[in-house]
Amino acid sequence: MEYTMILPADQSTMTLRELLENEWLVPRKVRHFLRIRKAVQINDQPAMFHQTITAGDKVTLVIEDSDYTHQPVLLGAHEQVSVCYEDDHLIIVNKPVGMKTHPNQPNEQDTLLNHVAAYLAPENMQPYVVHRLDKETSGVVLFAKNPFVLPILGRMLEQKQLYRRYQAVVWGKIDKDQTINKKIGRDRHDRRKRVIDPRNGKSAITHVTVAQNHGTRTNVYCVLDTGRTHQIRVHLASIGHPIVGDPLYQQRTAPRLMLHGYEMHLVHPFTKEHLVVHAEPGLW
Known part of the structure; x- marks a missing residue:
């Protein structure tokens, strides 16, 4: 899978290694694979890890499926998914009341994760759980659309940068x-x-x-x-x-x-855009 990001205007100047390790939280093993395969470009040119990046640069990574481990998810019903926001990296959906966020048993396929997996299947993508809601609670739930962005969203959750x-x-x-x-x-x-x-x-x-x-x-x-x-x-x-x-x-x-x-605020991990997402119509 190829990922291309234009670094935002407030991007600090640093080395590519620092960007991958400290900001994008790319695991050490994956950074090694990227370096060996020469699978990173800056502004469409092969990049070295000691190279400096700055605001406005285009960074492209080519990540193989084998770089990350995947937990298979059974496909549910795509029509069960109500999308509040979606881009290349994130999907935020409105979970119905009475539906579990994710399976607790390997054979379950009627949870929100299963249904989002079915929704993303035509794109050859798989959702990854960032947080959950109780079965009885409805509303906004954020999923990563790839393993690359998942640790960044996890850190944002830990650091209370996801306002709900x-x-x-x-x-x-x-x-x-x-x-x-x-x-x-x-x-x-x-x-x-x-x-x-x-x-x-x-x-x-x-x-x-x-x-x-x-x-x-x-x-x-x-x-x-x-x-x-x-x-x-x-x-x-x-x-x-x-x-x-x-x-x-x-x-x-x-x-x-x-x-x-009802509402989620977050700063996009790559574009730094401030997103405000609502799960309409809400309770009143």
Whole structure:
């Protein structure tokens, strides 16, 4: 596969080796293959790893399928995929409620990953999971379209450079915006659940913004500083405002869990464009 990137205007001047190793996180083994095969060009000319690159340069890499290991993914149904954004390296889709993000067993093929794999199959590409949503939660999910960009997106996730805003509908009236800072741990009595655990739990911070009060419910936006399992669900339930339709953390029934990953912001790893992507129509 050939990848060509035009270095953005704010690109720092550095060597090609530094670009591949420190910014693009190309594994050492793959860098070795690229160098031995002379598979890197700068401005359509064969490049040396000690060569300097700068803003506006065109960098082309030719990567063989064998350079990266691949975990086969069974193909699902491409028509299940609702694309919010796509380019040569990324695809962001709107996950339906009730669908798992990825398989837990080798023979599964009805998850979002399977369906995105079917969508990308005509391009001879395979999706790679960057993050996940609970089965009961809908909304934006980001996949890498190749193994080359995957470690960059993983680093962005770790460094909190992927901004995600969720919509939720909760029971009761929340009068003002607030930040919930409560540690979350496993429920010793139910392996499916998480609980507030001040002593042994992991740090968890959720920022809650009130959008609208209506009767017995409140529409809120939530932004996470951390990414604990069920974090929004546990935090909102802990302040007496569980999410409507939550099958684990409240008793009242509703058609679905009213939690939706509505918005994602990120700076594109290669173009440095600021992307703002929405999963429409949302919950309200």
